[in-house]
Amino acid sequence: AQTVTQSQPEMSVQEAETVTLSCTYDTSESNYYLFWYKQPPSRQMILVIRQEAYKQQNATENRFSVNFQKAAKSFSLKISDSQLGDTAMYFCAFPAHSNSGYALNFGKGTSLLVTP
Amino acid sequence: EAGVAQSPRYKIIEKRQSVAFWCNPISGHATLYWYQQILGQGPKLLIQFQNNGVVDDSQLPKDRFSAERLKGVDSTLKIQPAKLEDSAVYLCASSIPGGGTEAFFGQGTRLTVV
Numbered sequence: 001a002q003t004v005t006q007s008q009p010e011m012s013v014q015e016a017e018t019v020t021l022s023c024t025y026d027t028s029e030s031n032y033y034l035f036w037y038k039q040p041p042s043r044q045m046i047l048v049i050r051q052e053a054y055k056q057q058n059a060t061e062n063r064f065s066v067n068f069q070k071a072a073k074s075f076s077l078k079i080s081d082s083q084l085g086d087t088a089m090y091f092c093a094f095p096a097h098s099n100s101g102y103a104l105n106f107g108k109g110t111s112l113l114v115t116p
Numbered sequence: 117e118a119g120v121a122q123s124p125r126y127k128i129i130e131k132r133q134s135v136a137f138w139c140n141p142i143s144g145h146a147t148l149y150w151y152q153q154i155l156g157q158g159p160k161l162l163i164q165f166q167n168n169g170v171v172d173d174s175q176l177p178k179d180r181f182s183a184e185r186l187k188g189v190d191s192t193l194k195i196q197p198a199k200l201e202d203s204a205v206y207l208c209a210s211s212i213p214g215g216g217t218e219a220f221f222g223q224g225t226r227l228t229v230v
Contacts, residue, residue, distance in 0.1 A: 004158075033216040043205060045159075045221035052216065091158050095215040102215035103149055103172060106158030 002027045002096045006107035013082045014115055020067075021077045021110045023092030032095065034068070034075045035104065039089040048090070051075065082114045118142065122208050122222035130230055134196035137225045141189070141210030147171075148185055149219065150193050151207040159207055165191065166213065198229045 003026045013019035025034070036048040051059045051068050058066050063083075067076045079086055089109045095102040121140040129135050141148050146167050151159035162181065163173040167188035176183070180199070185191040195202055205226050209219040 035218075043207075043224045043226070045207065045209070045219075047218045050216070050218070093158075097215065102213075103161045103164045104159075104209075104219055105161070108156075108158050 002029075002094055002105055004092050004094050004105055004107040006092055006110050008110045009108070010111045010113070012113045012115060013079075015082055015084060017082055018078060018080045019082055019112065021079075021090050021092075021112065023075045023077070023107060025073050025075060025092070025094050027073070027094065029097070034066075035093040035095075036064070036066070036075075036077045037091045037093055037106075038086075039091065039109070040085075040087070045091070049077065079112075084114050084116065086112060087114045088112060120208055120210055120220050120222035122206075122225055124225055125223065126226050126228075128228045128230060129198055131200055132197040134194065135198055135227060136192055136194045137206050137208075137227075139191045139193070139208030139222060141191070141208070142220055145210035145212055145220070146188070147211045147213050148191050149207075149209040149211075150183055150191070151209065153205040153207055153224070155204070162193070162206075195227075198227075200229050203227060203229045 005024045032053045034051045037045045049061045063080045091109045092107040093104040096105040148165045150162045153159040162176045163183045164171040165185040183193045205224040207224045209221045211217045211219040
């Protein structure tokens, strides 16, 4: 079974500081993608960043970057220069293959609070 | 580009009543998903469509939940009869097929069963 584990239910960071959210996963596949999604209070899930497993270089999107450790099956999200608007639930997700398609399998999420 | 549209945004019903949710995906997206998100948890896949065919409905409680995607575009998810434990946010998402593609989500419907 392909599982996604987020071990930090809640985190807090001060504005302008850096925070890292952890995610581990389990899979027997060799090539795959990993995602971080953000869910603000409006409930709409928004893609933050995506990583391809066969790429050794860690993905970066502006203030967001990942630390992808394939052997350890670890995929953490680093948010630099945190902003109040980063307050949200963050979900790590892995596309599980079933029948003829892929569907995202989500972790339980980390609630991030950015304080002034 | 218009996003994924869902309605209604909120719904309160009594247990044993029925309810339906509607989703209009992004134009051209062949894959459509319905997720259930219980408070404090990550979304759980209920059903996945490819065009108007079901790809995966292994986690759909088929004794009370049903879903259809007519003409491979809009989709409706129905619960009949509802139970208290069905209280959750129901999220619809769409994407082009493939394991590395981004799924685009609607704002969800918050269902409260009393």
